[in-house]
Amino acid sequence: MSEQHLPSVELSPAAGRAVEAALAAGASAAEAYASRDTGREVRVHGGEVESLTAATQTGIGIRAWDGHRVGYAYGTDLSAAGVAALAARAAEMAAVADEDEFAAPPDPAEIEALAGLDSPSVGEWSAGRVAELALTVERTAFAADPRVAGVETAVYADSTEQVAIASSTGIAAAYESSNCFAYLQALAEGEGGRETGLGFGLARGPEDLDPEAIGAEGAERAISMIGAGKPASRSCPVVLDPTVAASFAGLIGGGLGARAVQRGRSPFAGRLGEDVASGHFALHDDGRDPGGFASAPFDGEGVPRRRTALIEGGALRSYLYDTYTANREGTASTGSASRSGYRSLPSVSASNLIVAAGDLSTAELLAQAGDGIFVTDVAGLHSGVNPVTGVFSVGASGRAISGGALAEPVREFTIAGELVAMLRAVVAAGSEARWVPFGGSVSTPPLLVAELSISGT
Amino acid sequence: MTELLDQEVAERVLRRALANGGRFAEVFAERRGGMTLAIDESRIESVQSGAEEGAGVRVVDGATTYFAHVDGLDPAELERAADEAASALRAGRTEPTPLSARTVVPVPIAVPPEDVPAARKAELLRELDQRGRAIGEEIAQLTASYAEARRVVTIANSAGLFTGDDRTRTRIGVQTVARRGDKVETGAETLGAHRGFELLEEDPGLIAEQAAQKALTLLDSRPAPSGSMPVVVGGGFGGVLFHEMTGHGLEIDHIHKGASVYVGKLGEQVAQPLLNAYDDGRLPNEWGSDAIDDEGQPTQQTKVIEDGRLISYLYDHLGAERDGVASTGNGRRESFRHLPIPRMTNTYIAPGESTPEQMIEEVKNGFYAVSFGGGQVDPATGDFVFGVSEGYLIEDGKVTSPCTGATLIGNCLDALAAIDAVGDDFFMKTGICGKGGQKVPVGTGQGHVRVGKMTVGGTAR
Numbered sequence: 001m002s003e004q005h006l007p008s009v010e011l012s013p014a015a016g017r018a019v020e021a022a023l024a025a026g027a028s029a030a031e032a033y034a035s036r037d038t039g040r041e042v043r044v045h046g047g048e049v050e051s052l053t054a055a056t057q058t059g060i061g062i063r064a065w066d067g068h069r070v071g072y073a074y075g076t077d078l079s080a081a082g083v084a085a086l087a088a089r090a091a092e093m094a095a096v097a098d099e100d101e102f103a104a105p106p107d108p109a110e111i112e113a114l115a116g117l118d119s120p121s122v123g124e125w126s127a128g129r130v131a132e133l134a135l136t137v138e139r140t141a142f143a144a145d146p147r148v149a150g151v152e153t154a155v156y157a158d159s160t161e162q163v164a165i166a167s168s169t170g171i172a173a174a175y176e177s178s179n180c181f182a183y184l185q186a187l188a189e190g191e192g193g194r195e196t197g198l199g200f201g202l203a204r205g206p207e208d209l210d211p212e213a214i215g216a217e218g219a220e221r222a223i224s225m226i227g228a229g230k231p232a233s234r235s236c237p238v239v240l241d242p243t244v245a246a247s248f249a250g251l252i253g254g255g256l257g258a259r260a261v262q263r264g265r266s267p268f269a270g271r272l273g274e275d276v277a278s279g280h281f282a283l284h285d286d287g288r289d290p291g292g293f294a295s296a297p298f299d300g301e302g303v304p305r306r307r308t309a310l311i312e313g314g315a316l317r318s319y320l321y322d323t324y325t326a327n328r329e330g331t332a333s334t335g336s337a338s339r340s341g342y343r344s345l346p347s348v349s350a351s352n353l354i355v356a357a358g359d360l361s362t363a364e365l366l367a368q369a370g371d372g373i374f375v376t377d378v379a380g381l382h383s384g385v386n387p388v389t390g391v392f393s394v395g396a397s398g399r400a401i402s403g404g405a406l407a408e409p410v411r412e413f414t415i416a417g418e419l420v421a422m423l424r425a426v427v428a429a430g431s432e433a434r435w436v437p438f439g440g441s442v443s444t445p446p447l448l449v450a451e452l453s454i455s456g457t
Numbered sequence: 458m459t460e461l462l463d464q465e466v467a468e469r470v471l472r473r474a475l476a477n478g479g480r481f482a483e484v485f486a487e488r489r490g491g492m493t494l495a496i497d498e499s500r501i502e503s504v505q506s507g508a509e510e511g512a513g514v515r516v517v518d519g520a521t522t523y524f525a526h527v528d529g530l531d532p533a534e535l536e537r538a539a540d541e542a543a544s545a546l547r548a549g550r551t552e553p554t555p556l557s558a559r560t561v562v563p564v565p566i567a568v569p570p571e572d573v574p575a576a577r578k579a580e581l582l583r584e585l586d587q588r589g590r591a592i593g594e595e596i597a598q599l600t601a602s603y604a605e606a607r608r609v610v611t612i613a614n615s616a617g618l619f620t621g622d623d624r625t626r627t628r629i630g631v632q633t634v635a636r637r638g639d640k641v642e643t644g645a646e647t648l649g650a651h652r653g654f655e656l657l658e659e660d661p662g663l664i665a666e667q668a669a670q671k672a673l674t675l676l677d678s679r680p681a682p683s684g685s686m687p688v689v690v691g692g693g694f695g696g697v698l699f700h701e702m703t704g705h706g707l708e709i710d711h712i713h714k715g716a717s718v719y720v721g722k723l724g725e726q727v728a729q730p731l732l733n734a735y736d737d738g739r740l741p742n743e744w745g746s747d748a749i750d751d752e753g754q755p756t757q758q759t760k761v762i763e764d765g766r767l768i769s770y771l772y773d774h775l776g777a778e779r780d781g782v783a784s785t786g787n788g789r790r791e792s793f794r795h796l797p798i799p800r801m802t803n804t805y806i807a808p809g810e811s812t813p814e815q816m817i818e819e820v821k822n823g824f825y826a827v828s829f830g831g832g833q834v835d836p837a838t839g840d841f842v843f844g845v846s847e848g849y850l851i852e853d854g855k856v857t858s859p860c861t862g863a864t865l866i867g868n869c870l871d872a873l874a875a876i877d878a879v880g881d882d883f884f885m886k887t888g889i890c891g892k893g894g895q896k897v898p899v900g901t902g903q904g905h906v907r908v909g910k911m912t913v914g915g916t917a918r
């Protein structure tokens with residue numbers, strides 16, 4: 001397709017105008033967040049391009065305060081009249097909210113620029129070239145093994161995001177970042193069954209993706225599951241591969257958000273300083289790591305992103321705060337206000353979660369496990385985990401571990417337990433960490449948990 | 458009906474889209490707006506309002522779809538999107554069929570929510586808060602939310618269709634936390650429909666009481682059992698079981714890619730003869746209903762399982778074209794920023810002849826899953842999981858202890874064939890279904906259903 005066309009509206013001036021308009025509409029304070037996302041996606045199937053999407057989306061979200069009441073309005077019309085109408089709407093919304101003494105915009109702080117958030121190859125690679133990348137992913141999976149019977153989808157997508165923020169307290173900042181990913185879901189057939197396997201890669205630009213590795217990973221994961229049966233129900237050592245460990249890290253990061261903690265809706269509430277993990281599990285939030293997709297110079301309300309130690313030496317060191325939750329406790333924001341675009345109010349959540357790597361190779365982790373289960377996939381996290389209590393029971397699949405090495409594939413079982421108990425039972429972290437797009441943006445090695453409850457046959 | 462595009466603008470956009478060839482082009486224009494608010498710690502917060510407009514243009518050539526979308530409905534921008542979608546094609550012009558308008562009667566809305574003062578919506582949440590908290594002193598937390606959303610759409614395609622729809626949905630939800638010493642449990646309930654504010658005129662406070670009661674009940678729970686046993690599934694949202702186990706596997710895109718356990722099963726007996734099931738986008742005012750799908754095809758009732766035999770898949774336009782059949786009106790999309798894909802509307806198991814009491818009495822020892830937090834399936838392998846939000850043990854034909862931490866797990870074809878009783882106590886519930894990164898409202902329904910054998914994954918031995 002032709003080069004992307006960008007609407008002529010500039011984001012920073014639009015955000016500035018929106019703040020002025022909200023004040024003119026009677027707000028006592030205001031903030032505007034404008035973003036433009038230019039992206040494309042290629043889906044391929046059976047050696048052909050199935051769909052090619054090119055798109056730009058631009059919008060603005062306005063927070064208006066009426067004293068300690070706050071309201072929000074968002075929309076796609078960035079014209080002067082459009083922004084004025086949205087600003088007035090935000091002020092109207094504020095009148096509906098109840099007073100909350102801690103609701104206030106942050107003061108400006110010095111924002112340090114952050115390099116490494118984009119790659120020229122996103123703009124330079126033509127649609128034809130990225131389509132070829134996706135086709136290579138699919139082709140590699142087919143070539144890997146005759147038992148690969150199909151590829152459900154192979155996808156390449158990229159996006160370049162521009163963000164500008166302005167507030168009546170004097171915040172005025174902007175940044176641009178790009179990212180891309182490719183993945184496939186390979187289908188393998190054998191022993192009368194069909195298995196699926198996911199392969200994926202993440203990068204700032206397509207030149208840093210390895211399509212052969214992605215295709216081979218999907219094929220290998222699908223093939224390794226052929227002939228899988230149910231494991232016996234028992235409690236046993238479990239090794240979580242990075243994709244699974246990342247999903248759990250995401251749940252833990254969610255429970256460390258101060259909003260859930262302050263409202264008594266987290267298994268970590270009231271446990272600051274307590275031992276909540278073994279010494280083998282350390283967790284940081286780092287909003288400035290260039291390897292992480294959630295990195296940015298500032299968060300969703302213009303507060304500088306930073307690195308925050310969450311769990312270290314087994315002890316709970318800190319929660320994650322946005323301005324509101326920090327005001328409520330008389331502490332400082334950790335730069336953890338996140339937004340999923342202009343449509344959403346900022347709310348406290350993790351940026352990039354980093355689980356510390358240990359010094360054991362995956363083979364050594366399996367050897368230490370002895371007999372147990374290597375879990376390579378979990379399903380049903382949104383319904384199988386209670387984020388308030390930390391109790392979980394989720395569907396899983398993977399490989400049996402027998403005599404310290406990988407053995408037969410297993411599926412159709414659940415792993416169950418409680419999050420804090422699981423962290424306390426981590427007896428080793430692997431050395432091979434990887435960025436994973438599950439549970440948010442997470443870098444994690446595989447983890448060995450001494451005991452989890454398995455329900456199979 | 459509000460038309461977002463003039464017919465001549467739509468014709469111009471379609472001609473531009475087919476300027477370099479292609480066998481089909483479509484423009485989908487949308488105006489979407491809504492309002493949401495919440496109550497937490499008995500305080501109204503997160504009050505927000507949205508207003509978005511835009512359009513998506515697609516061109517289909519061979520097996521490939523080219524798609525571009527833009528914000529706003531400026532005709533020049535729409536033509537630019539059409540040029541963008543057409544830019545990869547190199548053939549000669551295709552002439553679209555002249556448009557002819559088709560009138561649609563939208564799902565009727567009695568009280569448009571935008572006409573109701575925002576303060577009234579805040580009052581409603583305060584009532585939910587009070588009603589829920591009044592159920593017991595052990596209710597430590599209550600959050601409730603209100604959401605209204607309106608989508609006006611205009612759809613034109615190169616086959617000559619020019620049509621549109623106007624859709625308003627309203628939904629409330631309540632989440633509770635109950636606490637007794639160190640024991641903490643949660644409960645949730647929702648009420649939603651393709652309706653306006655009239656949905657909330659009867660007794661919306663009831664769902665707050667139900668959500669509170671669920672959390673209180675679970676304070677007396679024990680850890681769920683694990684192992685294989687008969688499972689009786691509750692009515693309403695219990696239908697998510699059929700949605701995941703069967704509905705997704707019948708969506709034609711999964712079938713065409715060989716990524717469904719239902720490939721080649723059309724006409725075969727996949728369930729016991731007592732099972733009949735439908736997808737029905739025309740159920741009056743139901744959460745998953747629309748007058749037309751997002752390709753302009755009128756929605757319909759599609760029987761998918763008749764006396765245990767699989768008789769139909771669920772089709773969008775492209776899938777139907779490939780199989781030489783008519784679309785079943787299941788081409789849906791989250792917004793103008795998404796391509797339509799085959800999706801369920803309201804999916805349900807038709808009422809049977811058993812009573813819930815009989816179904817439970819006949820079980821020696823088993824599990825009673827009244828409601829779920831949600832579920833997930835891999836249609837290619839058929840493996841599914843469901844998180845149970847309210848569950849009980851069945852001992853000697855009687856419902857006994859409440860249980861927490863239960864997940865049901867199994868494989869579609871085995872579990873579907875193991876349904877050995879269907880209840881007469883049918884009702885529908887609302888859900889939000891995710892597929893391919895797109896979320897759409899879906900209804901699920903059934904009376905009580907019994908699965909002869911299923912794996913319950915808990916922590917108790």
